[in-house]
Amino acid sequence: MPEKIDWNPIRALAQRVLTQGEALELTDETRALLRKSALEVAISSEEAEDALRSLSSARILLQEIRQRIRDGSNRLMQALDRAYTLREAGDLKGARREMEAVLAVEVVPFYRAQASDVLEDMDAGLF
Template sequence: MTARPNWDAIRELSRRVLREGAPLIVTDDVRALLLQTADEVAVSDAAAALQTDAGALALLRECARRITDGSNRLMDALHRMWKLQRQGDFDSARQEMRAVLAVEVVPYYREAAQGQLDDMADEP
């Protein structure tokens, strides 16, 4: 499995800008962070978005949304999957991961869901 991305810096930037209302100042470091994160969360045309302040803000917002939504989606599905596994309902447990894979775009979360699905391949 791919190493877990370190999204602490993008989460901190998101908190400051999107929640606290600080201005988004696109320095070289912020640009690099946004480009790297966009790649990690499968946002296309990030470089084009960084051409304007509004585009950079929209890119930050979309990256943060994908990280949060994907994490919540995967964790909720994992909890349901584990409960179903304990009950012996492996078909429904597998369906939880298939449901994540049907909508998830972030490669790290997709890989995690696929790994869980693969781990259940030998179960009834």
Template sequence: MPEELKWDEVRSLARRLSEGQPFALTDEVRALLRHTAPQVAMSSEEVERALQQESSAASLVDEVARRIRVGSRRLSRAINESANRQDAGDIRGAREPLEEVLAVEVVPHYRSIAQTHLDALDDPE
């Protein structure tokens, strides 16, 4: 069974930070970051260093949320462009946006989705 994504919680925390709400590095926040940061390709060493202070932990929240947001947008645009090209009968062209995502994306979940879409282009059904 895939690991549970708690990305909505991270996005909510990042939004509160951006609104200037107080940030407390609680055990719950530490657990959330230890769970989610590796899901966006951050090392446990990076996470543990960041969890030493509230300011660096707040920066970690921002970076995790940024990777989720940027990767999601990148993937959505690629899937949409790929589908448009496929609908136009350009299968080779449909591969390009997905391959471009795979060349730069670090978030394993998004990489997996892009690869699945790319594989589907090779499956004639």
């Protein structure tokens, strides 16, 4: 997993294909982007390769990638908001539970790492 994640290209592709109705073309570049993005959101390389065998399944793969990015982001941001609110109210255990709840369900490694970092900050008294 690379340190720096750039989901702008996959978001742009999803916008064009899934929102604006542009046809999905499985060029080498598009296949590489879908493979890379699938791995970044915890879709196995085998699943991605299977999906790239047809346009319809590649489109479903693109939808799943976009959904995992959106869901993970929303889940983390909402948990952080609640955690900060709980912290301000003096409930550090409650704030910690918010991050633990994210880790219990999150599949995207990037968002898992973010939640883990917040927990580490809590443990170090930096939160």
